Amino acid sequence: MKLADKFTLWFLGIILLVTPISMFTTLSNIRSRIDNSEIERLKAVNNEVAEQLRDGIAPDKYSQGRPIIILKIDKALPKSEVQVEKQRCDGATALNECRITVSSYYSINETNYQVSSYNYVTQSAHILKGMLFTAILKTMIIALIVLLTVRWVSKKILSPFNQTLNSIQKFNIKKKQPLALAETNTKEFQALNQFLKKMADKAVIEYGLVKEFSENASHELQTPLAVLRSKLELLTETDIQVNQASLIADMQNAIEKLSRINHSLLLLTKLENQEFEATSEINFTNYVQELLAIYEDRIAIKELTLTSNIDEQVYVKINPTLADMLFDNLLSNAIRHNVRNGTIHLRLNKRGIVISNTGPFPVFPTEELFQRFKKSNQCNNSVGLGLSIVKRICELNNFKVTYIYEDNLHILKVIFSEDQSIGEDKEEKEGYTDNQIVTI
Known part of the structure; x- marks a missing residue:
């Protein structure tokens, strides 16, 4: 009202x-x-x-x-x-x-x-x-x-307030421009405008500092990581013993994991700062199909069976980079936390996307899966940030993401529209047609 x-x-x-x-x-x-x-x-x-x-x-x-x-x-x-x-x-x-x-x-x-x-x-x-x-x-x-x-009368009296509200809605912290508010002779509105200007200026300054810090930290960390990686590669070319090779391999894995953590944290910072804007609708089907082709080798190595039901021309309003990150994290999570000779079920339509995979029963409450650095004990290579990134991407685009463990399947569901749901009946879970089953 x-x-x-x-x-x-x-x-x-x-x-x-x-x-x-x-x-x-x-x-x-x-x-x-x-x-x-x-x-x-x-x-x-x-x-x-x-x-x-x-x-x-x-x-x-x-x-x-x-x-x-x-x-x-x-x-x-x-x-x-x-x-x-x-x-x-x-x-x-x-x-x-x-x-x-x-x-x-x-x-x-x-x-x-x-x-x-x-x-x-x-x-x-x-x-x-x-x-x-x-x-x-x-x-x-x-x-x-x-x-x-x-x-x-209210329009006349509340005109400064409405102008202030309109200015706040148009304010973009990423442009680093001061908040411009209309002049008013009402004392209460003057106090409100002064407070908003003060908070907006402070937010712009802090945003710049955080952004600069995250970029500098990421850049500075990449340099020593690259040096360590190159030195270890040179060390592997020398005469080393078996136990030394094992230690070097552990060090390389730790460096790669540290690099992935650095990249994921930087990505989360950019997501928090809303640096990815959705300007138009994209064909989400193309991104899904391209990533499926890229992940064929990883699916083959783990001897997984992929079943898919993908509608053509599924258009979603999302930043292209975020669309790639969203499905990449969903698919890589389904592969990483799967078991050998397991299965992956994928369904995409205009209402949303559902991806489910076989895997062990979760060892902690499912509501904690979307928290940072939460990961299952069956996958030590994971940095525990993939689902946090998925959740933040969904929040920025007003998507709804849910997770359940049912019938020995980990099921992740992303709903593009809140007023619609993606039903999964028994046929969709188990009975994909033969031309939709891809065994690698």
Whole structure:
């Protein structure tokens, strides 16, 4: 929900809550004022009659046609010289207080008098109906004005915020350019822009430092590794004993492994820095077929059986370099962690890719496979970064990657689209057609 819609609902909620309360308060005040005004008027009428009695004037002329009653009383006057009685109209509801009687007591020429007058006031129900109509009309007018103007007002007020949000979305740390934000006279937006500029400048500087460090570290490590590799090659050409040859072979393996670790960590750093952008869709089928041809020898050496089900013209929006890395790591992982005379099943379509292979049961929880330097104990040559690279590539391209071990198969699934899934029925796992089975 947009911010303007939230403001609208909040404002309308306040109107709907306050209007009944204000109506009740106003109605009570109006009723009270009408009653008090009429009471004061009736008091004045009683006083006028009492003055006529004091002056010896017969009050008949004044009281004629008026609801006035004059009574002589023999008992003592009550403590309260004025008594007010409110009576309801016959058949009226509790809200319709319509008759007010005011009784005043006087002592005139040693004679006690009770002068009473009454009148009918406007019924509360009539007042309420008029107020209710006015309140409903006012609420509808306010709500209509709010609905028609809130978006324009919010757009005007929140224009600096929207410009800032747009600038942040377009900001690219790799361009090493400062974040440009629109000027505003709103203090809160000024504070926000200052903070964002400060953080963006800091991020650009730190990105440059990390990138420079990773590149320098990779370059500096490659040089001594190359020297060690060449020296060991020269050493192997000299007369050496059998035990020395074994040590040299171990050293060469360690150097090659260190070189692969250095390359993988550098690649992960580039992935974290998002240096690979997907500008258009590529034919993923071509990359899969090319890599399968390259890995034929490795598959043959391990005497593996490859079954494939590859759709033609599978287009995916991904950087070409990352596409090559993604399938390369998936396939090499399936070969490396397989067993001799094992099998590899491959399926590719527009929804995603599934690659499964035979292999021992995993020795640690499967959710840890995508962590760095996690590897099975059956493969000591692995550096433990292949699936970490796969996961990071999938995250950058909004793919979903999952791993399960089922029916003695390690199954890795990469879904290109979240709203679709790659179903693997029994036929897809075990029953590829004969022309799809490649035994090497």
